[in-house]
Amino acid sequence: MARRAVRTGTFVGIAGLTVFALAACGGTGGGGGDAVDSFSAFINVENDAAQATLTALAEGACTSENEALPLEIETVPQTNLDQQLQLRAGQGALPVLYSAGNAPALTKTLAESGNVADFEEILTGLDAIDDVQPAAVSTIEALYGGFNALPLEYNIEGIWYNKAYFEDFGIAVPETWDELVDAAATLQENDITAFSASGEQGWPLTRLIGNYLFRSIGPDALQAVADGEAELTDPEYVEAAQAVADLGAAGYFGQGVGSITDDVATNQFLNGSAGMFYMGSWALSDFADVEQNQIGYDNIGFMPFPNVEGGAGDSSQIAANVGLPITMNARSVDENTEAWLSCIAENWGTTALTEANRVSGFVVNEPVSDTPALTQEVQDRIADSEQAVLWFEALFSTAATTTSQTNAAPLVSGSITAEEFMSLVQADLD
Amino acid sequence: MNPLLGDRRSTMILVGPALLVYSLVMLVPVVWSLGYTFFEGNAIVGFSFVGLQNFGDLLGDTKVHDALWFTLKYALVITIGQVAIGYLLSLLYVFVLRRSSSIVRTLVFFPVVLPTVAVGLLFQQLFAIAPQNGLVNSFLNVFGAESVDWFGDGASAFLVIAIMDIWRSMGFYGVLLYAGLVDIPEEVLESARMDGATGWKLVRSIVVPLSAPVLVSALIFSINGTLKVFDSVLALTNGGPGTSTSPLTILMFQTSFTNGQYGYGSSIALLLTMICLVVTVFIFRASRRDLTKG
Numbered sequence: 001m002a003r004r005a006v007r008t009g010t011f012v013g014i015a016g017l018t019v020f021a022l023a024a025c026g027g028t029g030g031g032g033g034d035a036v037d038s039f040s041a042f043i044n045v046e047n048d049a050a051q052a053t054l055t056a057l058a059e060g061a062c063t064s065e066n067e068a069l070p071l072e073i074e075t076v077p078q079t080n081l082d083q084q085l086q087l088r089a090g091q092g093a094l095p096v097l098y099s100a101g102n103a104p105a106l107t108k109t110l111a112e113s114g115n116v117a118d119f120e121e122i123l124t125g126l127d128a129i130d131d132v133q134p135a136a137v138s139t140i141e142a143l144y145g146g147f148n149a150l151p152l153e154y155n156i157e158g159i160w161y162n163k164a165y166f167e168d169f170g171i172a173v174p175e176t177w178d179e180l181v182d183a184a185a186t187l188q189e190n191d192i193t194a195f196s197a198s199g200e201q202g203w204p205l206t207r208l209i210g211n212y213l214f215r216s217i218g219p220d221a222l223q224a225v226a227d228g229e230a231e232l233t234d235p236e237y238v239e240a241a242q243a244v245a246d247l248g249a250a251g252y253f254g255q256g257v258g259s260i261t262d263d264v265a266t267n268q269f270l271n272g273s274a275g276m277f278y279m280g281s282w283a284l285s286d287f288a289d290v291e292q293n294q295i296g297y298d299n300i301g302f303m304p305f306p307n308v309e310g311g312a313g314d315s316s317q318i319a320a321n322v323g324l325p326i327t328m329n330a331r332s333v334d335e336n337t338e339a340w341l342s343c344i345a346e347n348w349g350t351t352a353l354t355e356a357n358r359v360s361g362f363v364v365n366e367p368v369s370d371t372p373a374l375t376q377e378v379q380d381r382i383a384d385s386e387q388a389v390l391w392f393e394a395l396f397s398t399a400a401t402t403t404s405q406t407n408a409a410p411l412v413s414g415s416i417t418a419e420e421f422m423s424l425v426q427a428d429l430d
Numbered sequence: 431m432n433p434l435l436g437d438r439r440s441t442m443i444l445v446g447p448a449l450l451v452y453s454l455v456m457l458v459p460v461v462w463s464l465g466y467t468f469f470e471g472n473a474i475v476g477f478s479f480v481g482l483q484n485f486g487d488l489l490g491d492t493k494v495h496d497a498l499w500f501t502l503k504y505a506l507v508i509t510i511g512q513v514a515i516g517y518l519l520s521l522l523y524v525f526v527l528r529r530s531s532s533i534v535r536t537l538v539f540f541p542v543v544l545p546t547v548a549v550g551l552l553f554q555q556l557f558a559i560a561p562q563n564g565l566v567n568s569f570l571n572v573f574g575a576e577s578v579d580w581f582g583d584g585a586s587a588f589l590v591i592a593i594m595d596i597w598r599s600m601g602f603y604g605v606l607l608y609a610g611l612v613d614i615p616e617e618v619l620e621s622a623r624m625d626g627a628t629g630w631k632l633v634r635s636i637v638v639p640l641s642a643p644v645l646v647s648a649l650i651f652s653i654n655g656t657l658k659v660f661d662s663v664l665a666l667t668n669g670g671p672g673t674s675t676s677p678l679t680i681l682m683f684q685t686s687f688t689n690g691q692y693g694y695g696s697s698i699a700l701l702l703t704m705i706c707l708v709v710t711v712f713i714f715r716a717s718r719r720d721l722t723k724g
Contacts, residue, residue, distance in 0.1 A: 079668070083687040090473025109690070113474045256560030256579045258671050264561045399689040410672040413582045424672075427492075 036332045038072045039340050040095035044324060045075035046262055047099065049285045049356035050152050053348065056355045062343040069336040082106055082398055089115050096332040100325050103401040104143045104394060107327060111148045117328040120147040126338060128345035136361025139322055143394060151361020152348060153323035155280040156381055157207065158304045162295055165192060165275045177243065177308045184252040187275040195247065196274030198265040199257035202405030204278055205244065205412055210392030211305035211319060212240035218312035219389045226395035232422040241411060241418035248412025258409030270294060281359060281378045282323050288357040288372065300374060318381060320388035322361055400428035466696035474690065484697040494698060496673060497681040504677060505656040511596040512652050516603025521633065523604065524611045539601035550665025553594045557581065584674025587667050591675060595662055603648055610644025611637065646717040653709050657702065678702045
């Protein structure tokens, strides 16, 4: 009898411990109102401007909010961001603020599962909705299926070039793709790397493919792929990948493009090793860094991605986006986090411009004097832009985005053909 | 001793805690993962039952085929490299260096204790071409050869991975096999020498057969470790360029945690587990043959 009791007790004990351990491993599993003891922000490490602006707000305009709920920034490499978000969301361990995933599809998924705050509702409730520029909201809604992210940046993308090299080598600012290729050839003849680009990140290369498609097929080129009306393996799409692969084959990206990181690519342009640099206007903060920028701020020019002869698109359709925005955990919304959010909405526009030379989608509530000429040009181009286009992977799934960006370097180094590249990405879209 | 181990309650008390911990951290996740193979979805959006669809997808997925081929190629090359060089090192320790081998053993073993990520970064810099040449390319330039983009092509990236992982682990296998060799009775070696067996003949006819059990252990250690390679490849190439150096483990990780396909990722994990089991059983069966009978 006693032995049976011991055996039963042992069994119940083991079962209880198992259930306890499994429950502990299972995360919170949902429900609202997780206790928030810090204003935790999980930001991709490359986005140093967001980190700097948040820190500046915590020490300046949002001091009282920071005292009530201290800011804690944690960083993650952008290439690991999607993995981390999925793991943390699965464990119910998302922080208060976090960088939206590389693929907008991930943010949509997180929103559908109740992990993303509805900023339309919250900012309206806080009477702060007017602090956000409507154009930025509309860009976010187009990408993320709702006002699911904060436009901490509002960027245009294009090709930044070294004015002195263009003058010295007699290069006119290219208006067509062929002129761009000629400019690259001239730079290379003069021992200057034509394009500085990070193959390690991949996206600076696939941006070229996307822009070529927007110029050759038109601004709806990738919407047609997302809608299933066209495939990336169609000849007119492969042509874009081939055009970029040809740049690589000619050596215009320099040696070892697959090993070049984001920082190295920026440095190559800013130390004069490279003559052109496709990047978003978030790079303005790097350009303004006098220690990093050895070629001079005034020596940098901007050109939109050029036209492709006979193409349906044109260079007035500028690539615009909100960078890699930051979103908020819906389960963390409470009085303190709302106070922080209200303060961010009111002050981000001004602080980002003064602290990080960054144009954002927030209204600049306090006029900023002495805006640098290049920054002013970006602001003017944003204001003048009548139609914006997105980027190559904007409408792709997470898997297709990863495939595209990891195979960009092999494409330009000649390890895979343009057809193979497009087939690999299309396979993940099917 | 027997009365103690014969008492089931005592046995339960002694084994129970370890069994419980092992079950919770090993068996439960394995069974849990097995269950996932019949579902699609993830922890964010939930799961839906798909039956055997994930296994059907495995058969036709070119990414799985490529990753499987890389995994097998990596396991074969690295296992042969690790065990063969480890065995040569152990022979060097026992028959050449003898009692003065301790300093060499320590030096060769040193890379084993280095963090994998640190070794990965070290080799990235050694074989770098951008933003400036690493030591290897500088060395090539000295002899008039062009710099090589080692990480720009799958074949050359694999070569770097192989060099790194063999260098990193040969010291471990050297010590493991050394422990087996020093157990061979000196009298047996001496009598073999008196019978005229020296050099390669002594090694082939006496040393290899007598060290076969530890060689088999080393092979099983190595093949299972290399089939499950993850950290060193992730640190050195992150599976690139493209996916040309992605083993099944990295594909499983990305499928599960980047693409949010837990079920399909678990199916890839199950495939890897089955391969490990089959290879281990194959080595065990092969090792039953008595090597002393030629």
